[in-house]
Amino acid sequence: MINFLLAITALGYCFWGLVCLESNVRKARNLKVPIVRIPIDPNSIIWVIIQPWVWKLLEFLPISWSAFPNFIRFSHRNWHFLEKSNPTQQFGPVWALVSPGGVHLHFSDPDAIQEILSRWRDFVRPIEKYQILAIYGPSVLTVNLDDWPRHRKAVAAPFNQANAEFVWGEALRQTKAMGHYWASHAQAGIPDMPQDLRTLSMNVLAAAAFQESYDFIGSVNMKDRKFNTENYRDSLYIVHKYIILLLLIPFRILTARVLPRSLGDIGRAALSLKTSMMNIINEESIAISEGTSSYGGMLPSLVRVLDQDNAQDQETKDFPTRVKRDRLSVEEIMGNVFVMNIAGHDTTANTLAFTVMLLASNPDVQDWLREELISVTGDKPLEDWDYSLFEDLKRCQAVLIETLRLYAPITGLPKMTSKTIESFHVGKHVLTIPPGIEIFPMLLGIQTDPRFWVDPYAWKPSRWILGSTATAPYTNKERLFVPQKGTYFPWSEGPQSCLGKKFSQVEVVAFLAGLFKEHHILPILKADERMIDARKRAQDCADDVNYNMLLKMSHPSRVKLECVKT
Numbered sequence: 001m002i003n004f005l006l007a008i009t010a011l012g013y014c015f016w017g018l019v020c021l022e023s024n025v026r027k028a029r030n031l032k033v034p035i036v037r038i039p040i041d042p043n044s045i046i047w048v049i050i051q052p053w054v055w056k057l058l059e060f061l062p063i064s065w066s067a068f069p070n071f072i073r074f075s076h077r078n079w080h081f082l083e084k085s086n087p088t089q090q091f092g093p094v095w096a097l098v099s100p101g102g103v104h105l106h107f108s109d110p111d112a113i114q115e116i117l118s119r120w121r122d123f124v125r126p127i128e129k130y131q132i133l134a135i136y137g138p139s140v141l142t143v144n145l146d147d148w149p150r151h152r153k154a155v156a157a158p159f160n161q162a163n164a165e166f167v168w169g170e171a172l173r174q175t176k177a178m179g180h181y182w183a184s185h186a187q188a189g190i191p192d193m194p195q196d197l198r199t200l201s202m203n204v205l206a207a208a209a210f211q212e213s214y215d216f217i218g219s220v221n222m223k224d225r226k227f228n229t230e231n232y233r234d235s236l237y238i239v240h241k242y243i244i245l246l247l248l249i250p251f252r253i254l255t256a257r258v259l260p261r262s263l264g265d266i267g268r269a270a271l272s273l274k275t276s277m278m279n280i281i282n283e284e285s286i287a288i289s290e291g292t293s294s295y296g297g298m299l300p301s302l303v304r305v306l307d308q309d310n311a312q313d314q315e316t317k318d319f320p321t322r323v324k325r326d327r328l329s330v331e332e333i334m335g336n337v338f339v340m341n342i343a344g345h346d347t348t349a350n351t352l353a354f355t356v357m358l359l360a361s362n363p364d365v366q367d368w369l370r371e372e373l374i375s376v377t378g379d380k381p382l383e384d385w386d387y388s389l390f391e392d393l394k395r396c397q398a399v400l401i402e403t404l405r406l407y408a409p410i411t412g413l414p415k416m417t418s419k420t421i422e423s424f425h426v427g428k429h430v431l432t433i434p435p436g437i438e439i440f441p442m443l444l445g446i447q448t449d450p451r452f453w454v455d456p457y458a459w460k461p462s463r464w465i466l467g468s469t470a471t472a473p474y475t476n477k478e479r480l481f482v483p484q485k486g487t488y489f490p491w492s493e494g495p496q497s498c499l500g501k502k503f504s505q506v507e508v509v510a511f512l513a514g515l516f517k518e519h520h521i522l523p524i525l526k527a528d529e530r531m532i533d534a535r536k537r538a539q540d541c542a543d544d545v546n547y548n549m550l551l552k553m554s555h556p557s558r559v560k561l562e563c564v565k566t
């Protein structure tokens with residue numbers, strides 16, 4: 001009987017899905033653009049959870065990815081990376097993916113993309129997708145359009161020149177310690193490259209919060225370490241490690257006595273992070289009012305816009321509904337600090353990991369970088385490298401922007417039409433787009449489009465250097481290529497673009513400079529393997545990715561890397 005009921009429910013669910021799909025297809029037909037149907041809503045949570053197993057099963061079939069029909073390929077969560085610019089060639093600059101969940105319009109026309117990203121009140125960020133990030137309070141990523149400018153203004157303030165200089169110094173310091181640690185494991189190989197880069201990125205972020213430094217701890221020592229949840233960096237570390245769990249289950253529930261101790265520890269770390277943020281906000285707001293503020297950094301900068309009148313009794317209140325213009329409540333400050341950490345951590349750490357793997361696969365690019373580093377930094381020890389060097393390190397910048405061209409951590413930038421958009425031009429097409437349609441500027445699609453990029457799928461940092469080639473000797477006349485507007489935007493563009501763009505650029509360039517001037521990274525050979533094959537393995541490893549919240553390598557530990565001091 002139960003089986004029968006289950007079968008009827010499943011059939012009913014499928015039937016309802018088909019009805020919704022066909023109703024959405026009818027909507028999409030009015031747009032007069034090519035249509036690709038997929039049977040499952042890509043935003044369905046159940047599908048997001050079960051799909052990795054579905055793809056694993058499909059991998060057993062003797063069929064190549066490109067031979068699968070569209071409805072299978074475009075159901076993959078990571079089709080943006082797998083397909084790159086193919087959809088543009090197949091369907092043109094605008095086309096609709098239609099699922100039972102809605103119409104998802106995709107654009108790969110630079111002018112249309114520019115317009116979408118600049119008209120942020122018409123093409124809005126779907127904030128309901130980001131609500132799970134509001135675990136400590138509302139933030140720039142979770143509030144509605146009317147509230148967003150107030151948050152943006154407050155959160156943008158700390159991303160200034162002083163912040164960039166601090167990030168530069170701190171990233172160099174962390175990289176130096178990491179370089180020693182990696183080189184000390186030269187024979188056996190780097191124990192856990194992605195973990196070390198996450199630690200580095202976390203330490204830089206935590207330090208930038210108060211302009212205080214933390215020591216780098218390598219992955220081997222990290223495993224045995226007793227975490228002190230009273231410490232801001234340690235609580236942040238645990239919160240990041242178990243972020244998916246914390247986004248799904250409120251941390252107060254995790255601390256309930258009936259749950260296992262391990263879950264309780266995670267809940268307590270999240271609670272302790274909240275307590276340390278509250279303490280700092282309280283201390284700092286008193287210090288600011290008394291004119292004795294001692295901290296620099298991003299968190300104190302937010303405290304300067306604290307709405308003092310609303311600050312009392314925050315513990316007992318829900319999110320305050322009315323906060324003064326240009327001010328933030330305590331919970332909004334905590335929400336924004338948390339979001340800065342979330343937005344700035346894995347994005348940068350994953351980019352660093354891709355960069356290291358790609359450089360290991362391309363030793364010629366390491367030599368090309370080193371040439372610049374030796375010329376620009378001369379005999380100066382790393383401790384004396386001034387922030388002004390950042391601008392001169394064009395080849396280091398090129399390595400970062402080329403990595404983000406092909407391996408951007410956020411591969412599609414979802415928007416939603418907030419009203420009917422009349423006369424929207426996409427090449428020859430003129431569209432009228434109804435409200436509630438999901439809009440995707442095809443970030444990876446356009447960044448690999450052969451109309452704008454020569455040899456588009458190859459990782460070639462030298463393509464960004466004007467007046468030079470991959471083999472030409474270094475000169476200080478080298479300049480960075482500026483791509484056509486709307487063809488390169490890994491940090492997004494327009495009013496809602498990434499606030500941490502400079503932060504991440506400075507961090508990655510400092511990392512490249514600090515490591516590659518005096519170290520080589522190479523893949524460790526397997527028995528009887530040739531170097532050329534090991535390098536190919538490293539490239540394949542960078543191309544074997546998954547997309548949960550961000551793009552990352554699926555199995556980085558399959559290629560063991562060695563770090564050798566020159």
Ligand code: HEM
Binds near residue numbers: 341345
């Ligand atoms: C390689 C590194 C990074 C990449 C590729 C990146 C990319 C992006 C993108 C594409 C967005 C727009 C998301 C959307 O519109 O839905 C964004 C927003 C944001 N990013 Fe980043 N990001 C990086 C690093 C950072 C860092 C280091 C920080 C902070 C320390 C940061 C803070 C933010 C914030 C606060 C927003 C929200 C801006 C707003 O809504 O006004 N990001 N980032």
